[in-house]
Amino acid sequence: MPKPIPKRATLIAFEGIDGSGKTTAANLLIERLGAQGVGASLHLNRSLGPVRDALDTLAREDGYHDRFDMFGSTSAQFMGALLKWRELLDIEALLARENHVVVVDRYIYTHLALAVAHKTTNEILLRRMFGVFPTPDLVYFVDVDPEIAAERVFKRGRDVNSLDFLTRLRDGYMSLPEMRQFQVLNGGAAPATVVDDAWRLIEAKGLFPVEHG
Numbered sequence: 574m575p576k577p578i579p580k581r582a583t584l585i586a587f588e589g590i591d592g593s594g595k596t597t598a599a600n601l602l603i604e605r606l607g608a609q610g611v612g613a614s615l616h617l618n619r620s621l622g623p624v625r626d627a628l629d630t631l632a633r634e635d636g637y638h639d640r641f642d643m644f645g646s647t648s649a650q651f652m653g654a655l656l657k658w659r660e661l662l663d664i665e666a667l668l669a670r671e672n673h674v675v676v677v678d679r680y681i682y683t684h685l686a687l688a689v690a691h692k693t694t695n696e697i698l699l700r701r702m703f704g705v706f707p708t709p710d711l712v713y714f715v716d717v718d719p720e721i722a723a724e725r726v727f728k729r730g731r732d733v734n735s736l737d738f739l740t741r742l743r744d745g746y747m748s749l750p751e752m753r754q755f756q757v758l759n760g761g762a763a764p765a766t767v768v769d770d771a772w773r774l775i776e777a778k779g780l781f782p783v784e785h786g
């Protein structure tokens with residue numbers, strides 16, 4: 574394993590089920606940080622949807638129902654986790670910057686929650702693998718009713734998430750020991766309210782000097 578990635582920047586992560594509003598809130602937070610003169614970068618989640626689709630197609634061509642049927646849930650999820658791991662290495666240079674805030678849309682906890690949701694047997698291995706990434710200064714869990722999230726995802730029109738999957742993923746997050754350290758944001762509120770709440774938590778934590786008023 575590579576050595577743990579050093580962190581000098583402030584690291585803020587957004588977690589939550591699909592459609593909870595992570596990307597929307599992360600973008601608004603970056604705008605707010607910029608308006609306050611805080612140097613900040615946003616690392617957007619790179620969807621692995623095309624990888625999942627390709628694996629499902631390969632599986633069906635071989636007579637399986639889907640990638641889980643062909644590879645088993647543990648291996649199928651591990652492939653996604655590995656790609657996320659590689660993607661997250663890209664924040665190393667940003668994390669090395671002092672007086673800088675790095676906002677990440679989906680961090681390592683997504684894959685720990687997915688491991689629970691998909692009942693994989695490699696949670697310990699995943700934790701070791703993702704252990705190279707630093708613990709964020711602040712993790713927001715954008716919480717929303719899975720039914721609302723499913724509707725938002727459907728309306729967005731990019732992909733579809735079943736209510737069953739979103740419910741299991743939310744339960745997966747809730748079961749993580751780290752959940753106790755997460756700051757829960759009400760993702761059912763309007764985006765402006767979500768970011769106001771996020772900002773209040775930054776101020777309360779005194780993460781960096783921000784102007785008041």
Ligand SMILES: Nc1ncnc2c1ncn2[C@@H]1O[C@H](COP(=O)(O)OP(=O)(O)OP(=O)(O)O)[C@@H](O)[C@H]1O
Pocket residue numbers: 589590591592593594595596597598725726728729760761762763764767
């Ligand atoms: N607070 C909100 N209230 C109502 N609609 C919202 C809110 N936040 C986001 N949306 C809308 O819901 C959809 C999903 O939002 P967004 O992409 O930010 O969620 P996400 O959590 O990043 O999703 P994913 O994990 O699937 O990428 C978008 O169409 C967005 O405009």
Ligand SMILES: Cc1cn([C@H]2C[C@H](O)[C@@H](COP(=O)(O)O)O2)c(=O)[nH]c1=O
Pocket residue numbers: 590591618619620621622649650652653654687742
């Ligand atoms: C990588 C991966 C993802 N999922 C789930 C995780 C999210 O809930 C959705 C969307 O993920 P995206 O990659 O950000 O589009 O799918 C999954 O079930 N299995 C995976 O390996």
